[in-house]
Amino acid sequence: MIDFDFVSPTKIYFGKGKESQIGDILSDFGAKKVLIVYGSKRIEADLLPLVLKKLEEKGIAYLIHSGVRPNPTLDFVHKGVEIAKSNNVDFLLAIGGGSPIDAAKSIACGACYEGDTFDFNLHIASPKKALPVGVILTHASAGSELSNSAVIQDDERQIKQGFNSDFNRPAFAVENPELTYGVSAYQTAAGGSDIMMHSLERYFDPSDDDQLADEWALSLVKNTMKAIKDALANPTDYQARARLMLNSSLSHNGVTGIGKKFSFVVHPIEHALSGYAPNITHGAGVALIFPAWAEYVLDRDLTKFAHMAEVLFNIKGDDLKKMAIIGVTSMRQFFASIGMPTRLADVGLGEKDIPSLAALATGNNTRLIGCCHQSLNMEDVKAILTRLL
């Protein structure tokens, strides 16, 4: 086990109707003037009136910054920072999934910083302070409601880049599974794939052989796979939606990788994809890349791939390589069965895009992706993406 510091302070309010407590919750956290951040018209119609009423009942002032898109933009964040600073906002409330939450986190850090908030994403500065962020979750996917991560897209430079800081950990997350009943089949599957990948990436992190974290990661993946299938079969299956929502939070707060490093491989490649083509849903992108990545690096960690095959797909045997290959094939079939893309063409990309994508993912081959024996350079990324033609 490596040395580490770990904190996951977010308070979860989980269950039916919990969003109606939002006034009390914000009061308990001392909020006086809240900037509400959300994206979709669905939020505006379904949830916003209730939230505003509850804030008004508690005498909490608010401003609204709406219209954040999937893969939230630096431009949206800049405007939010301006609103927060000029109005002395003391709390952010994100309503939605990963995009408004990541935007709210970036605004919260930017509001307490003199420079440009994208400095954090470019790793030329670290936040020393941030406004607190609360969340009402309406999509199970990114895990941003508990994570220390915020990913922002700079359209101008075509860079999608995240940064990790405990200042990015939300103060609270309100999680009512019923609020996700309306999520489409495609977004449910993509969200579920993203949840799976947050723990799979931790499982395959080669920094330490921490057996408990690894077992927890695989159990979460297995449990999520079943919940995706159940939710697709019946979108109002409460248990399935509850499972996806809680797994979203537990898969990316760090506990499934505790005692190990945090070195993601599939995510950075996907960030290049959806940075390059922002119409790509992040969860669909990771589902697309995982099997190709896995086949490319299989031989570097046969034991782990074989163990994944056994736990997730009940594949047994003595031939680790055979087990590993069947496991990855099974995973590709699983993603296909829930409607995820399996070829670059499925997301509107092709051979001509591969050099740009590989360059974006590796900063023009100036940085490696992943750590230890699993590191990848630009040529590796090209080879992985070529498998998706």
Add this chain to the structure above:
Amino acid sequence: MIDFDFVSPTKIYFGKGKESQIGDILSDFGAKKVLIVYGSKRIEADLLPLVLKKLEEKGIAYLIHSGVRPNPTLDFVHKGVEIAKSNNVDFLLAIGGGSPIDAAKSIACGACYEGDTFDFNLHIASPKKALPVGVILTHASAGSELSNSAVIQDDERQIKQGFNSDFNRPAFAVENPELTYGVSAYQTAAGGSDIMMHSLERYFDPSDDDQLADEWALSLVKNTMKAIKDALANPTDYQARARLMLNSSLSHNGVTGIGKKFSFVVHPIEHALSGYAPNITHGAGVALIFPAWAEYVLDRDLTKFAHMAEVLFNIKGDDLKKMAIIGVTSMRQFFASIGMPTRLADVGLGEKDIPSLAALATGNNTRLIGCCHQSLNMEDVKAILTRLL
């Protein structure tokens, strides 16, 4: 999944030499005047000089309240509250295992309360405020370093009683596995048994069939069983000690029972035992009681007992009852193999003590232990303890 609120805000500083950061950590948390709580002479000799030096370097004032015994007493807590109040202490620092931590938590709540701190244990009041508590952990066992629980013994009334509150969650826990190298074989085994039981109790909680929490609970138990054996074989096995320490924290912060109720059964019976005979080590007490309890309630939840048998002891088959019985027998053998008691006589008790013990555990048959179909009354407790003659 049931509705729930969950928070585990404790920051973990894990690894070799982390205790030397205690001055910086307390500074970061804003401590100005710290009350240090510990028990043993080992702490005083090995750790205290370093801690005091680090506090002095940072200009942090401190007072010392030492001599807490295993199964910490209300008397010790009362004295601590008096010191904290009369000196305007703003932070508690517990050094040790469950006893000093539970004492520090109770002092922290009592220092912000006008009445008697045992009101919380008797559930006639709830804390509304508490001083922050930090921990330097030197024994992997109680999980108090992250839990919301504090258990205190009132010698006068012979009541050992805990209370749960998020105000009991420590602000931070410094965890250096090397600090547990000196823990005796008996205390290592008892501590490990306590760790196992915190997740086993959650696993057997019948309030909800939450498969992920249940799988996480059993993986933690299995991982802990291996770590106990490894640490007993080689007391300076860093990986084993690290595993026990982190499992101590993760087994009782609530994550292995998230989405379920919190209804312990073996613990309350043990609290009667060590309340009645304070020389009993709590972890040894739960190891003693578990197999007898399990055999008594086996038929109420055969599927769960059989699944435990399969995961922990690789017992397979179609006959659930047979699997369950072999599982419980295997667990009894495991506890015996690590030197835990298997009969009441092993802890100095006998048939004549059973009526008093059963009365203590159930408040003279005024309350049930456990919930749902697993509830136990005084006669049940007598029957369970009789199996231990």
